[in-house]
Amino acid sequence: SAKITGKNTFAYFKPAMNDRIMEKIQNQAELRRAIEKKEFVVYYQPQIDLKTDKITGFEARVRWEHSERGILKPAEFIKLSEETGLIVPIGMIVIEEALKKLKEWQDKGYKDLTISINISVRQLKDNDFYHKVKDLIEQIGVNAASIELEITESVALQESEHARYVIEALNELGISFALDDFGTGYSSMNYLKIYPISNIKMDKSFLDTLFTDDFNKSIIESTIALVQSMNLTVTAEGIESCEQEQFLKSVRCNKAQGYLYSEALPADQAEAFLLSNR
Ligand code: C2E
Ligand code: MG
Ligand code: MG
Ligand code: MG
Numbered sequence: 512s513a514k515i516t517g518k519n520t521f522a523y524f525k526p527a528m529n530d531r532i533m534e535k536i537q538n539q540a541e542l543r544r545a546i547e548k549k550e551f552v553v554y555y556q557p558q559i560d561l562k563t564d565k566i567t568g569f570e571a572r573v574r575w576e577h578s579e580r581g582i583l584k585p586a587e588f589i590k591l592s593e594e595t596g597l598i599v600p601i602g603m604i605v606i607e608e609a610l611k612k613l614k615e616w617q618d619k620g621y622k623d624l625t626i627s628i629n630i631s632v633r634q635l636k637d638n639d640f641y642h643k644v645k646d647l648i649e650q651i652g653v654n655a656a657s658i659e660l661e662i663t664e665s666v667a668l669q670e671s672e673h674a675r676y677v678i679e680a681l682n683e684l685g686i687s688f689a690l691d692d693f694g695t696g697y698s699s700m701n702y703l704k705i706y707p708i709s710n711i712k713m714d715k716s717f718l719d720t721l722f723t724d725d726f727n728k729s730i731i732e733s734t735i736a737l738v739q740s741m742n743l744t745v746t747a748e749g750i751e752s753c754e755q756e757q758f759l760k761s762v763r764c765n766k767a768q769g770y771l772y773s774e775a776l777p778a779d780q781a782e783a784f785l786l787s788n789r
Contacts, residue, residue, distance in 0.1 A: 535591065542588065542597050550576050551601055553608045554775035557784055558627065558746065558768050561760050566788045568625030570661070570768060571609040572775040573601065593633050602634045607647055612778055614653045621785060627659040627689060632666045635674035641681060648684070655685030659710065663691045667702045675706070682707040689746070693717070694734070703741060711738050715749025715769070721758060732762045739763070 545551060555569035575583040592598040606628055613626040634640055648655050660681065666674055678688060689710040690702060694717025702708065713731075720727040735745050747759050750769030759767060773784055 538588075538591055539595050539597070542592060542595065542601075545575060545577070546597070546600055546604070548578075549604075550578070551604050552576055552777070553605055553612070554777055555609075555612070555781035556768055556775040557773050557781070557788075558625075558766050559772050561756070561764055561767055566785060567623070567766060568627065568657075568659075569781060570627040570629070570775070571605055572629070573605050574775075589631075593631050596633060598631050598633050599637045599640075602630060603643060606644065607651075610647055610651045610653050610658070613657060614651050616782065616785065617653070617657070623657075624785075625657050625659060627661055629661045629691065632662070632669055632671070632674060635662075635666060635677050636671060638673075641677050644681060644686075645684060656687075658686045659689050660686060661689045661691040661712065662706075662708075664696045664699075664702065667699075667706065678706055700737070700741075703738075703743065708743065710744045710746055710765075712746045712748050713764075718747055718749060718755065721755060728758070735762050735764055739765075 552574050554572045554574050556572060557566045558568050558570060559565070560567045573585055573589075575588055577583050589598065592601055609626050609628055613624060616624050637643075648658070662678070666678075682688060687709045688707055689712050690706075690708050691712045692714045693711045694714045703711075713734075718731065721731060722728075738745050744765040746766040746768065747755075747764050748768050750756055750759070750767045750771045752771060755769075756767060756771060776784060
């Protein structure tokens, strides 16, 4: 067996791998600094009711306002955050900021506004997650029924008993759950029975096949019908064209999000959007 001691250690790594490890360590230190410097902020993408064309709520999306590199999207830091466990504190920053904003907007008269917040399976595995969320809801004084947490299939695939227990306990508080990225992986209707999910978020890539041929149209149409027959709602993601919207309305999809309406916006711009949509 290999001896991992002293200067022999590096003999086990190829130079390129060694560089990658060094880079990772540096990036991890940078993530920690960013948490301390409060560089993680929340952006908000409107969610539209396709029956009324009104905003029902926002999806919260984390952004890193990097002092040199500008505004960074999750693709640049979420994976490392998950690997290092730093998604736990970053995720709590997002939840706290988003719930405070929701409370502020509800107090301004948007009483029925909802917030959807993405969470990683790593956050659900944090032993304190349930209590931290419960405490925040009480401190901020927001209604749990206004909150939706978005989980992906990776939660189900990891088959963590603890994660499932946490989901059920949060659901009992009144929080609802959405299955994100539906139509990408091995989407199984089985998850919908196992977890207390009330909304399905159809992924952009799934919807982008819409007008390639009629067969794809019928797949999307029947998927929506099937999901709704189980008493769940459907949110279409990444809607960019009026044609897509028209089709989704014709097949009675419940909600939509996408650049057709707006990208994710900083809080003040999201509020202006809300006002203009009144
Ligand atoms: P997601 O929740 O499935 O978000 C969808 C992504 O598609 C978002 O990218 C959004 O900006 C983008 N998008 C929305 N509408 C359109 C459109 O019309 N056209 C196109 N081309 N793209 C559109 P974003 O914000 O970079 O987020 C990527 C992923 O990062 C999210 O996927 C989610 O899984 C994760 N994420 C975002 N915020 C958080 C967070 O606060 N916590 C955790 N744990 N994960 C997060
Ligand atoms: Mg999402
Ligand atoms: Mg999604
Ligand atoms: Mg996603």
